[in-house]
Amino acid sequence: MRVNIKYTTILFGFVMGGFTSFIISAVLTLVNSGTEDFLTHWIKEWMIALSLAIPIATFVPPIIRRGIAKITEEF
Template identity: 45%
Template sequence: MINRKYERIVFAFFMALFMSFIMSFIITFINLGFVDIFLSSWIRAWLIAFTCAFPIIVVVAPIVHKIVHKLIAKI
């Protein structure tokens, strides 16, 4: 198992993986439709998206967590 101190990095990795995978599929489909080059175009787009998404999530997730923490009422 992975040490708990790496939780944010592991979270960011999987969030980036799934979100970039799904979003790149949707955008590639919108732009191209299901054509012969769809699969190769989608994988290329996904690799680029994941490469960008992972460091962005590492930086942005703690900021979003703080904003949400301030917006949620304490009962």
């Protein structure tokens, strides 16, 4: 399956947000809750993290790129 290049930013946000929230929520749930009922707690925490991570991973990178471009321009 091919995705049109105009959807790159949105696709990147979903993939990056998904992977990041998946890993971080698993580690933090394990640290805070231990192994008892881990899967139930982790899925709940992942859904919360995912709802934040996808918009952040989609909309923040372009803002950061513009800011970095401004401070790294030659004078």
